Amino acid sequence: MAHICRQFIGGTVSCAGWVGLIVATATNDWVRTCEYTVATCVRMDEMGSRGLWAECVISPALYHCMAMSQMLSLPAYILTSRALMICACMLGLPAMLLVLVSMNCMRLPNDNPTIKKRRAQVGGFLFIIMGKMCAHTHTH
DSSP states (O other): OHHHHHHHHHHHHHHHHHHHHHHHHHOSOSEEEOSSOHHHHHHHTOEEEEOSSEEEEEETTEEEEEEOOOGGGSOHHHHHHHHHHHHHHHHHHHHHHHHHHTSTTOOOTTOOHHHHHHHHHHHHHHHHHHHHHHHTOOOO
8 A cells, every 4th residue: 555655646746747747848037137135026016927938027007028039149057957858848858658557556468567567666766857857058
């Protein structure tokens, strides 16, 4: 019973991490920009944010974003971060499928314990690679 609970919790946490990665890739709140202190910027409505896809101006009545669409004019760290995050998101699907079909509650035809164990190992390895890819992204 404890083994099944560990598998279920591990699969759930892995799925939540993958969904969190997709959300983090899509958001524009990676870096908060402000020329003064944060309290002053909030009071003066001069807060900004930057993500992988857009730069935004934030005020109480306005949230306006301008897309960063000129690929050749973008800094290398943004292009690299985009590539790493997209690759990590795409790597999550096969990792999640491998982890799901390796659980004891899933039954496939011609399935034996060694194949299930190997699927779980490969799925876990893909999740670790996914995490390493995200760890190498940075913002300025």
